[in-house]
Amino acid sequence: MADEKILIVGAGRMAQAIIKGLKQAGFTNVLVGNNGNVERLEEVESRFGVNSTEQWQNHVSDQNIIILAMPPEAHDEVLAELSEVVEKQLILTVAAGIDVSYMQERLPEGTPVSWLMPNTAAAKGQSMTLFALGEHVNDQHEYYIEKILFSIGQFKKLTETQMHALTPITGSGPAFIYRMADNLIKEAQKSGISEVTAKQLIAQMIKGSAEMLTSDLKCPQDLMDEVASPGGVTERGLQVFEKYHFDEMMREVIEACLERAELDE
Numbered sequence: 001m002a003d004e005k006i007l008i009v010g011a012g013r014m015a016q017a018i019i020k021g022l023k024q025a026g027f028t029n030v031l032v033g034n035n036g037n038v039e040r041l042e043e044v045e046s047r048f049g050v051n052s053t054e055q056w057q058n059h060v061s062d063q064n065i066i067i068l069a070m071p072p073e074a075h076d077e078v079l080a081e082l083s084e085v086v087e088k089q090l091i092l093t094v095a096a097g098i099d100v101s102y103m104q105e106r107l108p109e110g111t112p113v114s115w116l117m118p119n120t121a122a123a124k125g126q127s128m129t130l131f132a133l134g135e136h137v138n139d140q141h142e143y144y145i146e147k148i149l150f151s152i153g154q155f156k157k158l159t160e161t162q163m164h165a166l167t168p169i170t171g172s173g174p175a176f177i178y179r180m181a182d183n184l185i186k187e188a189q190k191s192g193i194s195e196v197t198a199k200q201l202i203a204q205m206i207k208g209s210a211e212m213l214t215s216d217l218k219c220p221q222d223l224m225d226e227v228a229s230p231g232g233v234t235e236r237g238l239q240v241f242e243k244y245h246f247d248e249m250m251r252e253v254i255e256a257c258l259e260r261a262e263l264d265e
Helices: 013-024 038-048 056-062 072-085 100-106 120-124 139-150 160-170 173-189 195-215 220-227 233-243 246-264
Strands: 006-009 030-033 051-053 065-068 090-093 113-117 127-133 153-157
Touching (some): 006 013, 006 056, 013 030, 013 038, 013 120, 013 139, 030 038, 030 056, 038 051, 051 056, 056 072, 065 139, 090 139, 113 139, 113 160, 120 127, 127 139, 127 160, 139 153, 160 173, 160 246, 195 220, 233 246
Parallel strands (some): 006 030, 006 065, 090 113, 127 153
Antiparallel strands (some): 113 127
């Protein structure tokens, strides 16, 4: 069992996904606080069997790890409050754009920090989480960071710069897959099947395709070639992707995400 005391500031969807993972991983001392949404705290306390507080600032000194699970715009105020009470506890954030440099500039010298970027699949324990470490993170800190991340899926340690570049792919990417899935579901329904059945078919197709990418040594182009016989149905469909410059569109999608992220920095 993990006896480290963890304070989570925030009680939204990502916070709840992390809490669920922590409980399943054996972390028993989890305290949740937010900025006054008592109803949300009561819901989280009841659902996950954790303690909650309306005054998280009063509990910082008694914690080992603090996870900030709130929007980027809330961080300046929270980091200012933390800087008054933190005593070299490990501080983690899951907010886009709030990198280790940003936190280190706003917290006392020597504070260990880490920037985590999970995606919404964390709710199913299937996140692909990127993380970067601050200057003062030691081996023990990293061990607990990885233990926390393992509880919500897979993870990869990167540099701060790499995380900024990859967040639109691993963080925003699921929304792009869902956009494609929505169109495929609607097309499948035209055959007369229900929306539920169509969703099941498309979800399993995407899951199977992802499994092929994960387990197969072949690159995506090889996998496409296996599906698309010369002159066949799939090849005809792929020609439409070429006609409408799908690859260029995807590059522009990622560039748009990066440009928007830079506005928040």
